[in-house]
Amino acid sequence: MKKNLTLKQIAKELEVSVSTVSKALKNSEEISESTRQKIQAFAKLYNYKPNNIALSLKNRKTKTIAVIIPEIVHHFFAMVISGIESVANKSGYNVIICISNESYEREVINIEMLASGSIDGFIISLAKESQEKKDYHHIKEVINQGMPVVMFDRVTREVYTDKVIIDDVLATQEAIQFLLSKQRKDIAFITTPDYISVGRLRTEGYTKMLLQNDIEINEDLIVRIANEEELITQLEHLFDTQKFNALVAVNELYAVAALKIALKRGIKVPDELNIIGFTDGIISQHSTPAISTIKQNAFKMGEISAKLLINKLEEENEHEHYITEVIGTELLHRETTSL
Amino acid sequence: MKKNLTLKQIAKELEVSVSTVSKALKNSEEISESTRQKIQAFAKLYNYKPNNIALSLKNRKTKTIAVIIPEIVHHFFAMVISGIESVANKSGYNVIICISNESYEREVINIEMLASGSIDGFIISLAKESQEKKDYHHIKEVINQGMPVVMFDRVTREVYTDKVIIDDVLATQEAIQFLLSKQRKDIAFITTPDYISVGRLRTEGYTKMLLQNDIEINEDLIVRIANEEELITQLEHLFDTQKFNALVAVNELYAVAALKIALKRGIKVPDELNIIGFTDGIISQHSTPAISTIKQNAFKMGEISAKLLINKLEEENEHEHYITEVIGTELLHRETTSL
Numbered sequence: 001m002k003k004n005l006t007l008k009q010i011a012k013e014l015e016v017s018v019s020t021v022s023k024a025l026k027n028s029e030e031i032s033e034s035t036r037q038k039i040q041a042f043a044k045l046y047n048y049k050p051n052n053i054a055l056s057l058k059n060r061k062t063k064t065i066a067v068i069i070p071e072i073v074h075h076f077f078a079m080v081i082s083g084i085e086s087v088a089n090k091s092g093y094n095v096i097i098c099i100s101n102e103s104y105e106r107e108v109i110n111i112e113m114l115a116s117g118s119i120d121g122f123i124i125s126l127a128k129e130s131q132e133k134k135d136y137h138h139i140k141e142v143i144n145q146g147m148p149v150v151m152f153d154r155v156t157r158e159v160y161t162d163k164v165i166i167d168d169v170l171a172t173q174e175a176i177q178f179l180l181s182k183q184r185k186d187i188a189f190i191t192t193p194d195y196i197s198v199g200r201l202r203t204e205g206y207t208k209m210l211l212q213n214d215i216e217i218n219e220d221l222i223v224r225i226a227n228e229e230e231l232i233t234q235l236e237h238l239f240d241t242q243k244f245n246a247l248v249a250v251n252e253l254y255a256v257a258a259l260k261i262a263l264k265r266g267i268k269v270p271d272e273l274n275i276i277g278f279t280d281g282i283i284s285q286h287s288t289p290a291i292s293t294i295k296q297n298a299f300k301m302g303e304i305s306a307k308l309l310i311n312k313l314e315e316e317n318e319h320e321h322y323i324t325e326v327i328g329t330e331l332l333h334r335e336t337t338s339l
Numbered sequence: 340m341k342k343n344l345t346l347k348q349i350a351k352e353l354e355v356s357v358s359t360v361s362k363a364l365k366n367s368e369e370i371s372e373s374t375r376q377k378i379q380a381f382a383k384l385y386n387y388k389p390n391n392i393a394l395s396l397k398n399r400k401t402k403t404i405a406v407i408i409p410e411i412v413h414h415f416f417a418m419v420i421s422g423i424e425s426v427a428n429k430s431g432y433n434v435i436i437c438i439s440n441e442s443y444e445r446e447v448i449n450i451e452m453l454a455s456g457s458i459d460g461f462i463i464s465l466a467k468e469s470q471e472k473k474d475y476h477h478i479k480e481v482i483n484q485g486m487p488v489v490m491f492d493r494v495t496r497e498v499y500t501d502k503v504i505i506d507d508v509l510a511t512q513e514a515i516q517f518l519l520s521k522q523r524k525d526i527a528f529i530t531t532p533d534y535i536s537v538g539r540l541r542t543e544g545y546t547k548m549l550l551q552n553d554i555e556i557n558e559d560l561i562v563r564i565a566n567e568e569e570l571i572t573q574l575e576h577l578f579d580t581q582k583f584n585a586l587v588a589v590n591e592l593y594a595v596a597a598l599k600i601a602l603k604r605g606i607k608v609p610d611e612l613n614i615i616g617f618t619d620g621i622i623s624q625h626s627t628p629a630i631s632t633i634k635q636n637a638f639k640m641g642e643i644s645a646k647l648l649i650n651k652l653e654e655e656n657e658h659e660h661y662i663t664e665v666i667g668t669e670l671l672h673r674e675t676t677s678l
Contacts, residue, residue, distance in 0.1 A: 006402055008431060063345055064452060072420050072436075073621075078412040085438060089445070092347055094452050097411075097436040099424060106428070113403060113433050118457040256625045263627070282412075286595045288602070288627035 064094040066119040075281030083302020104129040108138045121148040123305045132195045148312035152305045162308045163324040171329040172205025184246040188221045190254040202250045246274040252283045275336040289335030357444045403433040405458040409466045414620030422641020443468040447477045460487040462644045471534045487651035491644045501647045502663040510668040511544025523585040527560045529593040541589045585613040591622045614675040628674030
């Protein structure tokens with residue numbers, strides 16, 4: 001079978017990163033001239049043509065939108081996709097999903113593959129690694145080529161486009177405020193490293209609210225999970241070394257893990273320990289006791305993302321005007337908070 | 340923006356089904372000649388060209404495979420996709436996912452869209468509605484066009500292609516055998532209607548094993564859930580009207596729903612009631628008590644599906660030879676079975 005050269009193969013052959021190849025082929029000045037020349041020559045030699053389909057399709061609309069999500073085994077993203085599908089299908093659009101698996105490289109590869117002709121626009125939530133690298137050239141590139149992009153949940157200020165988010169700072173503040181109103185002032189906070197925008201903003205909400213109430217921040221009560229394989233170890237360490245009567249986690253996986261450890265240690269939930277998670281997913285609903293949670297309205301987030309994208313696609317005149325839509329959240333009390 | 344006509348629009352305009360349009364454009368004799376002529380004329384008039392990209396791409400390999408799954412908010416399918424991604428990415432293939440949402444029409448639309456040029460092959464698990472209608476012309480069509488297809492989990496004998504399944508009959512028999520060996524002979528069985536292949540085969544395993552042990556089948560102990568909105572009502576009715584000391588469910592959602600009802604009624608699990616589910620997902624793992632389950636090795640199912648497809652894509656000579664790979668299952672004891 002005749003095969004076409006892929007970005008990845010060029011990268012491997014020349015021992016550079018996929019991102020370098022991608023930038024060099026676009027003649028980006030970020031890449032040294034000698035490297036650019038080498039890569040361009042190689043691509044020419046082996047007949048690499050990323051845009052040959054795109055050209056033939058210039059005026060053809062595919063009625064297909066692509067969604068790039070960081071992971072699939074995650075109820076939040078699954079619900080966002082259900083929301084996107086619901087609006088897209090009603091409007092006669094097909095939906096294609098690709099998974100970056102939290103990898104910057106896979107995000108770049110997926111976007112390049114789809115941008116070259118098979119779709120009309122993107123809905124994207126950033127991979128952890130892209131947020132860590134702060135490299136968004138691949139997204140800026142498709143926008144520059146005139147393809148509409150909507151970002152949701154994990155977004156960045158560095159890309160100017162339509163966005164759909166929740167107010168992570170405010171949502172966390174509301175949860176902390178509730179706990180403080182019940183005289184629970186020793187609050188552990190299970191979050192992600194700060195390079196993940198959502199984790200950083202929620203941590204900001206936590207510290208802001210404590211400071212507003214003249215409570216000193218105890219850094220040992222803040223646990224940042226960089227690697228999910230170490231989740232249990234880090235939580236056990238928290239329970240071993242700290243005293244707290246409430247715990248807030250930035251997702252339901254962290255919340256249920258904390259709940260299980262507490263129950264095993266004979267800690268009474270909610271009497272001795274209140275627990276609040278983010279994401280109203282199947283884990284929170286089905287655990288015993290069921291977990292109180294900050295409901296992010298993922299389905300609605302998907303619906304609005306799809307609406308924004310389709311509006312852009314069907315606008316007669318192109319406007320250089322972007323909006324950020326903020327979706328409301330609500331604190332849903334189940335069995336892990338004391339009312 | 341200039342728009343192209345879609346199958347769906349033609350169907351709507353002429354007030355026929357998408358499947359009729361699709362078949363008529365392929366000149367299928369299933370459709371009356373007058374209808375065929377009308378649809379073909381309409382498509383020509385409005386310049387519908389499903390295969391214009393396909394033609395230009397005839398010799399171009401996209402290094403992309405498409406996966407069509409029935410639903411996304413489902414741990415089993417998410418894990419299969421992780422397995423597919425893992426093998427595909429190592430072999431330099433991209434993966435595109437589309438969701439049929441259990442709808443025959445969306446399955447047809449997704450397959451038609453992708454088959455016309457953007458991908459090299461398909462991995463498919465059938466929508467409920469396709470299994471109910473027993474209409475697989477859209478899948479046979481892409482196979483006839485020379486595009487490799489691998490089916491997994493929800494498969495059909497009517498399509499001759501590579502398949503990856505578990506032995507649903509045997510897996511269920513093992514679970515029932517375990518319960519019988521513990522003298523639990525009154526076993527409720529929560530399943531799907533028989534048109535879903537997986538549900539039918541598991542029900543077959545249940546009845547076979549009981550009959551082998553000279554236990555009469557009590558049809559009232561078999562609950563078939565056609566509509567998940569009625570899950571709770573149907574389960575409550577089972578608990579209200581029947582006596583049983585064990586319960587097997589064909590997925591973890593049904594299992595956890597039964598567990599919650601049992602706990603609310605003060606029934607001791609596992610002492611008074613053993614529960615076994617299918618699918619080793621996050622619900623089974625995180626519920627309290629954690630649910631004993633028949634592990635389907637979804638990740639492995641994805642890996643093998645991807646390997647079979649990529650082998651087909653990279654074969655130098657095309658063979659008309661297909662295999663069905665059967666993945667082993669195991670009964671995983673957690674806290675809802677008595678050992």
